[in-house]
Amino acid sequence: MMKNDSAGRFRTDIVIGSVLIVAAIIIPFVFPTRYVIGQLTIFFLWATVVSQWNLVFGVAGIFSLAQMAIFAMGGYVAGMLSLYLGWPLWISMFFGGFASVLFSVLIGFACLRLRGAYVALLTLAIAQTMYLLIITDTACFMRTGVTCRNFTGGTRGLAQFGDFGFRELLPYKYMAFGNYFIGLVVLIFAVAFSIFVIRSPIGLAFRALRDNQTCAEVRGISKFKYQLLIFSSSAFFTGLAGAVYAGHFRVMGANTLYLNLLLFLLSMLIIGGVGRVWGPILGAAALMLVDEVLKEFVNWRLAGLGLILVVFIVLLPKGLAGYIEDIFQRGRKNKATVGQDE
Amino acid sequence: MLSVSNISAGYGGRPVVRDASLEISKGSLVTIIGPNGHGKTTLLRCISGIIGVDSGSVSFDGVRIDGLRVDEVVQLGVVHIPQGDMLFPEMTVDENLLMGGYLINSDSQVDQRRGQVLDLFPKLGERKDQIANTLSGGERRMLAIGRGLMTGAKILLMDEPSLGLAPVVIEQIFESIRTLNKEGQTILLVEENVSRAINLSDHIYLLDEGQITWDGSGDELSKNDQLMEVYLGI
Amino acid sequence: MDSLTQIVASGLTVGAMYAVSTVALSLVWGALNVLNMGQGAMLAVGGYIAYTAVTAFGLPIPIAIVAAAGVGALVGAVLYFLVVKLMIGKDGFETNVIIATFGFALILENLVLRLYGAYPLRQPIGLDGGWHIGAVHVPYQNILLVLVSAVLMTVVAYALKSTRTGRAIRATAQNRGATELMGVRVSKIFLQVLMIGGGLAAISGIMLSTITTLAPTMGYDPMLKAFIICVIAGLGNIYGALIASFVLGLFEVSVQFLFGVRFGFPALLLLVISALIWKPFGVFGRRKTDRL
Numbered sequence: 069m070m071k072n073d074s075a076g077r078f079r080t081d082i083v084i085g086s087v088l089i090v091a092a093i094i095i096p097f098v099f100p101t102r103y104v105i106g107q108l109t110i111f112f113l114w115a116t117v118v119s120q121w122n123l124v125f126g127v128a129g130i131f132s133l134a135q136m137a138i139f140a141m142g143g144y145v146a147g148m149l150s151l152y153l154g155w156p157l158w159i160s161m162f163f164g165g166f167a168s169v170l171f172s173v174l175i176g177f178a179c180l181r182l183r184g185a186y187v188a189l190l191t192l193a194i195a196q197t198m199y200l201l202i203i204t205d206t207a208c209f210m211r212t213g214v215t216c217r218n219f220t221g222g223t224r225g226l227a228q229f230g231d232f233g234f235r236e237l238l239p240y241k242y243m244a245f246g247n248y249f250i251g252l253v254v255l256i257f258a259v260a261f262s263i264f265v266i267r268s269p270i271g272l273a274f275r276a277l278r279d280n281q282t283c284a285e286v287r288g289i290s291k292f293k294y295q296l297l298i299f300s301s302s303a304f305f306t307g308l309a310g311a312v313y314a315g316h317f318r319v320m321g322a323n324t325l326y327l328n329l330l331l332f333l334l335s336m337l338i339i340g341g342v343g344r345v346w347g348p349i350l351g352a353a354a355l356m357l358v359d360e361v362l363k364e365f366v367n368w369r370l371a372g373l374g375l376i377l378v379v380f381i382v383l384l385p386k387g388l389a390g391y392i393e394d395i396f397q398r399g400r401k402n403k404a405t406v407g408q409d410e
Numbered sequence: 411m412l413s414v415s416n417i418s419a420g421y422g423g424r425p426v427v428r429d430a431s432l433e434i435s436k437g438s439l440v441t442i443i444g445p446n447g448h449g450k451t452t453l454l455r456c457i458s459g460i461i462g463v464d465s466g467s468v469s470f471d472g473v474r475i476d477g478l479r480v481d482e483v484v485q486l487g488v489v490h491i492p493q494g495d496m497l498f499p500e501m502t503v504d505e506n507l508l509m510g511g512y513l514i515n516s517d518s519q520v521d522q523r524r525g526q527v528l529d530l531f532p533k534l535g536e537r538k539d540q541i542a543n544t545l546s547g548g549e550r551r552m553l554a555i556g557r558g559l560m561t562g563a564k565i566l567l568m569d570e571p572s573l574g575l576a577p578v579v580i581e582q583i584f585e586s587i588r589t590l591n592k593e594g595q596t597i598l599l600v601e602e603n604v605s606r607a608i609n610l611s612d613h614i615y616l617l618d619e620g621q622i623t624w625d626g627s628g629d630e631l632s633k634n635d636q637l638m639e640v641y642l643g644i
Numbered sequence: 645m646d647s648l649t650q651i652v653a654s655g656l657t658v659g660a661m662y663a664v665s666t667v668a669l670s671l672v673w674g675a676l677n678v679l680n681m682g683q684g685a686m687l688a689v690g691g692y693i694a695y696t697a698v699t700a701f702g703l704p705i706p707i708a709i710v711a712a713a714g715v716g717a718l719v720g721a722v723l724y725f726l727v728v729k730l731m732i733g734k735d736g737f738e739t740n741v742i743i744a745t746f747g748f749a750l751i752l753e754n755l756v757l758r759l760y761g762a763y764p765l766r767q768p769i770g771l772d773g774g775w776h777i778g779a780v781h782v783p784y785q786n787i788l789l790v791l792v793s794a795v796l797m798t799v800v801a802y803a804l805k806s807t808r809t810g811r812a813i814r815a816t817a818q819n820r821g822a823t824e825l826m827g828v829r830v831s832k833i834f835l836q837v838l839m840i841g842g843g844l845a846a847i848s849g850i851m852l853s854t855i856t857t858l859a860p861t862m863g864y865d866p867m868l869k870a871f872i873i874c875v876i877a878g879l880g881n882i883y884g885a886l887i888a889s890f891v892l893g894l895f896e897v898s899v900q901f902l903f904g905v906r907f908g909f910p911a912l913l914l915l916v917i918s919a920l921i922w923k924p925f926g927v928f929g930r931r932k933t934d935r936l
Contacts, residue, residue, distance in 0.1 A: 131739045131742070178917045178920075178921070179917075181924055182920060182924055183924075183925075184738055184739050185673075185679045185738055185739070185742065186875055186920070188679065188739070188742055189679065189868075189871050189872065189875055190875070190913075190916070190917065190920070192868060193868055193871075193872055193909075193913050193916070194913065196865070196868055196909065197909055197910045197913050200906060200909050200910070201906065201910060204905070204906035327864060328750075331746055331747075331750060334743065334746070335747075338743060367754075367757075367758060368754060368758075369754075370750045370751070370753055370754035370757070371750065371751045371754035371755065373747075373750055374746075374747040374748065374749070374750025374751040374753075374754065375747065375751060376747075377743060377744070377746065377747030377750070378726075378727060378744050378747035378748060378751075381731075381740050381743045381744045381747070382727060382730050382731055382744055383730075385734075385736075385740065458825070460821070460824075479824075479829070480824040480825060481824050481826075481827050481828055481829045481830070484824075484825060484826065484827035485827050489825070490825055492821075492822070492825065496819055496821060496822035496825070497819070497822070498814070498815050498818045498819055498822060498823075499818055499819070500814075500818055501811075501814065501815070501818065505811060508811060509811060509812070509815050509823070509826050510826055512808060512811075512812060512826045512827055512828055513826075513827040557826075561826065561827060
């Protein structure tokens with residue numbers, strides 16, 4: 069019974085995914101404005117981050133607030149490798165991903181054995197530490213002509229590390245398409261990974277852990293090991309997204325560590341629906357649209373965001389994906405009660 | 411005084427208590443016996459308001475109390491002394507007792523009542539400033555009961571006061587319970603040991619599979635060979 | 645010797661400020677299981693209200709402080725009614741409430757931003773001049789802060805220990821169910837704790853703003869530090885939080901003095917992580933058992 073249901077859901081995922089991919093491929097040709105393509109590229113990156121955050125928080129139950137620190141680590145390492153060692157960004161971006169994995173393993177060992185609220189605090193503190201260390205970086209690391217550069221770029225940010233090279237490769241009209249498709253490809257792999265985790269036995273093991281930790285542990289499922297596994301593997305995609313961000317904007321700054329941005333992405337996660345496969349995409353899309361609207365009311369952007377967050381977490385905790393899934397469940401003939409995402 | 415009429419209740423949709431009814435008159439000591447896991451604790455929780463009843467009603471002194479908040483029920487004089495004591499682990503014995511006196515407005519009345527509790531349980535007086543989670547099992551039980559008494563309860567609901575205690579200590583506890591009842595305290599007791607229930611109670615209810623299957627006096631129970639065989643193997 | 649005096653003086657001042665907000669956080673966590681991420685914003689609100697009371701309304705400073713504390717308590721009440729009350733008892737409360745209070749903080753920050761602008765302001769509350777110990781200049785302001793903190797903390801400690809409500813708050817933190825069985829209306833306790841926490845946060849904010857400046861995001865960094873201190877002490881342990889505030893204040897200042905200001909926060913973090921690896925429930929914390 070359960071296997072059939074899992075297979076059915078997987079098929080649905082493939083269908084939804086395919087439709088979205090086709091749409092994503094077509095859109096830039098239909099709306100070739102720089103602005104739209106740029107915004108969509110950013111959407112892909114944020115959706116990637118949120119999709120991995122969804123695994124970390126929604127599936128593995130780790131309340132990590134260090135996701136942007138991991139993102140930034142990927143971007144900074146990629147940028148630094150390109151800047152200081154001259155590597156092309158195409159290669160250093162993967163090393164950015166690896167660096168993020170290493171970073172997340174460290175964080176994991178420090179934090180994962182602790183209670184939920186403690187994890188949130190510590191990961192937040194780690195992100196804040198990274199931020200502080202970057203913006204107080206004033207020591208001279210490298211001389212370029214007359215000016216002095218700090219190691220991390222300090223408050224001005226890390227720059228001059230090159231990009232993905234589309235300026236030279238593509239005609240002017242299609243220049244932005246390059247980064248767009250890189251972002252898309254990263255997102256596709258990230259979402260595929262998350263579908264794999266959620267629909268696989270690992271996902272099931274986590275649901276067991278979440279529902280009754282002590283029982284599951286008695287049966288030999290080590291919470292720490294599994295959590296570390298998800299935390300670190302998801303960090304690869306998060307870090308990769310960071311590297312693409314660096315390549316897209318051609319600068320990597322500590323502004324990626326701003327609390328407001330963290331909360332913006334957290335909102336995407338919550339509103340989309342925690343633990344749901346398509347939650348991150350829905351949430352990211354919804355919030356970027358809301359943000360477009362709120363740009364008119366730029367003075368109340370923060371409050372608007374805060375309000376949405378509070379409303380959703382208090383009143384609509386299942387998120388958009390959750391409620392949409394509920395509607396489809398009611399429509400289905402087979403009412404499967406086992407194996408559902410909670 | 412306390413009237414439970416046809417209540418059904420359970421957890422998560424599964425009924426644990428079905429259609430149970432009890433009457434407790436003022437000054438009496440009533441015991442609920444029955445196999446473990448068949449709803450005795452649940453029944454007490456329905457009376458004190460910790461869980462809600464799905465159907466039926468609970469009345470105290472003519473006032474309906476089902477549906478009220480736990481603290482409202484306590485304010486009416488129905489005091490539940492829970493299984494496992496639920497003491498305030500990091501407070502002293504004295505502070506635990508003072509918490510029992512939370513609802514009392516006058517300091518002198520608090521002192522007076524505390525004096526009465528310490529008369530009943532002198533051991534607690536000796537350990538007045540000791541932290542609660544360093545007490546022995548018997549002392550904890552005494553503190554839990556003493557704390558409940560501080561509220562000036564009109565009726566005490568005691569959930570398995572003998573649980574986890576050595577026989578000698580159990581005797582002391584039940585001696586105290588007997589004394590309280592002689593002084594006029596109404597008590598509803600949940601107890602596992604049938605012979606103790608027979609010795610102690612004015613009236614006994616048998617809760618089996620969530621239903622009241624028998625009630626009567628201790629005498630009647632001991633003369634009922636069939637039941638005695640089932641529950642005591644006699 | 646002069647360096648030592650400097651470190652001790654600064655460390656105690658910093659510790660004093662942390663103590664007030666750390667105790668507020670610890671109270672709220674202990675009684676409600678809520679990690680109030682709105683604390684930082686409430687700090688800022690306190691500072692700004694005091695500022696307005698003095699500059700716009702010309703109120704004397706003690707009244708301004710009381711007014712700010714009052715507003716802080718009010719904000720705590722709003723937080724209770726609009727957020728906490730609706731969420732308590734539900735699944736995942738412990739983590740969801742963190743997100744909700746974060747959202748609440750954003751709304752507060754936006755309000756402050758709209759009312760006062762982003763440009764840092766100077767808090768007109770404070771003493772000038774100072775005391776000279778050797779070659780070290782210890783501002784009277786700092787001494788005042790330490791005194792205020794000591795008085796405030798003594799009052800809070802006394803209230804918790806010896807008043808009926810204080811006892812009920814401690815009881816709620818130790819065993820919520822049992823507290824109800826004593827006839828205590830626990831939801832009232834929650835409200836009171838959030839209001840007390842709000843008032844204390846406001847005062848902490850005023851204290852902080854007299855040493856630094858008033859800015860909408862001023863509370864974020866101190867809030868994180870206060871949380872870290874709480875975590876080391878064991879969330880919910882008020883006396884531990886008090887001690888840890890001063891110890892860690894001194895530690896932070898020492899590190900900053902020896903290695904540079906930028907290493908203060910990272911050093912704190914490393915210390916906390918090490919402490920937690922050693923004692924996962926905090927140095928003074930207690931293990932909460934899982935009921936199956």
